[in-house]
Amino acid sequence: MKSLGIAGNPLTHFASLPIRKGKRPVTVRGPLHVQCSDNNDDTLLRELVEEVVAWPGIEAAPWPIGSGALVSLRIAQDLAGNDSANFISGNEFARVLFGAPTIYLTLPLGCAHRAVVRGWAEPHYSGSFGLVPPGVMVVYTPRDEIEMGMCRSLFLISYNCGLSARSSHSTESYMLRQGVKRRRTFEEPVAVAT
Secondary structure: OEOOOOOOOHHHOHHHOOOOOOOOOOEEOOOOOEEOOOOOOOHHHHHHHHHHHOOOOEEEEEOOOOOOOEEEEEEOOOOEOOOHHHOOEOOEEEEEEOOOOEEEEEOOHHHHHHHHHOOOEEEOHHHHHOOOOOOEEEEOOOOOHHHHHHHHHHHHHHHHHHEOHHHHHHHHHHHHHHOOOOOOOOOEOOOOOO
16 A cells, blocks of 8 residues: 555556456446446445545536535636646546446546556546536445545546646655545545556
8 A cells, every 4th residue: 555645756656556346336328428327325425525626636517507415626727737638628637426426537548548447447438429528437436435535536636637747746746755645644545647
């Protein structure tokens, strides 16, 4: 196990992503690709979103439809990179649906492949039609603290890929000094892009 606040650069250890235990959750594939099983309790998901929203430069807003059941996580305009492949749309790197708890993240293709093979995610249905970038994944919601740590790592990868080169170094060092998770120190496996 690595302590995120103490270990070396976590952006070099994505290969450490473990295989997710148990069966893959059931999903309904379609324009609104949602997870239908293993997501009865969204407490861990809500806690995870609260942590991610506290990261530097994150702007969280209900989806433009005005529903609090879907939250869009965006990188502030002055920190965001300009590679559209790193975003679902605009500066949005993640989307979380609470009605049928589901996580949507944009991951680099190598990381997305590893997450799929290891059982943590599946490609978003709309990606096969070119409606979203191919790295947009449905990441399975956490069932316990260990899975929450892995989901946190995937959020961190997505966030860091969305940052511009000039802002990523200062933001990354800030987050590592803070241990990313501010409320308590934690030790868990960290998976990040190489």
